[in-house]
Amino acid sequence: MPQQYKIDKVAEIESHIANTNGVFVVGYKGLTVKQAQELRHQLREVGAEMKVYKNNLVRLALKNQDQPEIDDVLFGPTAYVFYENEPVEPAKALKEFAQKSKGVLEIKGGISEGKAVTAEDVSAIADLPTKDQLLGQIAGLINGFARDIAVCVNGVSSGLARQIQQISEQKAA
Incomplete structure (x- = not known):
C-alpha cells in the first residue's frame, strides 16, 4: 500500500x-x-x-x-x-x-x-523569437506595407496634379 x-x-x-x-x-x-x-x-x-x-x-x-x-x-x-x-x-x-x-x-x-x-x-x-518579438516584427512589416502604399497613392495623385499643371501652363502660353 x-x-x-x-x-x-x-x-x-x-x-x-x-x-x-x-x-x-x-x-x-x-x-x-x-x-x-x-x-x-x-x-x-x-x-x-x-x-x-x-x-x-x-x-x-x-x-x-x-x-x-x-x-x-x-x-x-x-x-x-x-x-x-x-x-x-x-x-x-x-x-x-x-x-x-x-x-x-x-x-x-x-x-x-x-x-x-x-x-x-x-x-x-x-x-x-518570443511572442512579443514576433508581434513587433509583424507590426513593423504591416507598418512598412502601409507606408509604401501611402507613398504610391500619393505619387499617383501628385503626378496627376503635375500633369494638369503643365497642361494648363501650355494652354495659357
Missing part, C-alpha cells in the same frame, strides 16, 4: 501538469544552492517554476495525466521546470544558465504542448 505523502506528491505533480503548458526536464548534478536560487529566480521572472520530485512519482503522474512517456530522461538528480504560457522564454533562461554554469545544468528534454521533446528540441525552442 502506498504511503499517503507519496499519494499527495503524485497529486501535486498531476496538478502542476494539468495547469501548465509543459515541463522541461533538467539534470542539476553539481548545482550549488546559490546557483539553484539564481536559476529559480530567473525562471520565475519568465513565468516558470522549478521543482524537484522523485522520478518514479513523476512517471506515475505523467501516466495518470495521459502525457507522453519520457522515461529516457527520468534518471539521476532531476528537476522539473513547469511553464504556464509559451515555452520560448523558459527555454532561453535554461539554455543561457546552462551555458553560463559550464555544464553543471544539463537540459534533458521534456514535454511541450502535449508532445515529448528532446534536449535538441528545447535548444531549438530557445533560439526562437
